[in-house]
Amino acid sequence: MGDSAGSQRSHRHGRVGRVARSLDSRQVLRREGGVMRRLSGLGVLGALACATLATTAHAQTGSITGTITTTAKGLAPVRVTIDQKVCGHELPDHAIVVDGQGRLANAVVVLTGVKRAAAAEATITNDKCAFAPRVQIVRPNANVKTTSKDAVLHTTHAQTDSGRTLFNVALPIPGLTITKPIGAAGNVRLVCNTHPWMRGWMVVTDNAAAISAADGRFALDNIPPGTYELRIWHESLKSAPQKITVTAGKPTDLSVPMK
DSSP: OHHHHHHHHHHHHHHHHHHHHHHHHHHHHHHHHHHHHHHHHHHHHHHHHHHHHHHHHHHTOEEEEEEEEESOOOOOOEEOOSOHHHHOSEEOOTTSOBOTTOBBOSOEEEEEEEEOOOOSEEEEEEOSSSEESSEEEEOTTOEEEEEEOSSSOEEEEEEETTOOEEEEEEEOSTTOEEEEEOOSSEEEEEEOSSSTTOEEEEEEOSEEEEEOOTTSEEEEEEEOSEEEEEEEEOSSOOOOOEEEEEOTTOEEEEEEEEO
16 A cells, blocks of 8 residues: 555656646747747847948938940951961951940949949950950059960050050960059050950049940949049040039939040
């Protein structure tokens, strides 16, 4: 009898213990669930705060968009006189790239007075006897990597507007990469001493700048309100600087002709 009563008490105590542990587990789960809900709420609030800040910042700035146009026509292909096995017999002349509606590519739009440096490093690739990209924006004193994909001797000869040589490197084999500093602000012309038709350009600036796409379009975002001078550069065509006013929260859209 004693053993039976003890066994019953032990069984009851075990059930009570299990119930208590079950209650404790549910309480822990409820507390953890409450904590997770609070954390989730904080995450939502944080995301909303970030979105609000971004919207506010965007509302406090404006943008400049536009289309570069020209009545000039594209140029005839360039006849290749050397290394025809690699370069082909003729190449397109990208000095003027314009579509059927007169929209001009590769024009560089620079907004003076708004500092916004480009990437700290740029790359020039000799590809099928042409520089790629044809035009790019580079920050002052950036490192410029030059390389080649062609199994012929190329040189990357960088010159200022005045003709002063910044660097002149030979690339006799594909895959070779050489890095050089670009120097101060200004326009840099690229030529190949082996293939005289090859041209490339780097506009070195720490101002906000953009390059017009194949459809002539360009965009400059997050511009503080104010009046600025917009300068447009192209390797073959010209356009006078423009005074423009940027209004917070509104785009300023332009049509810029070049001759």
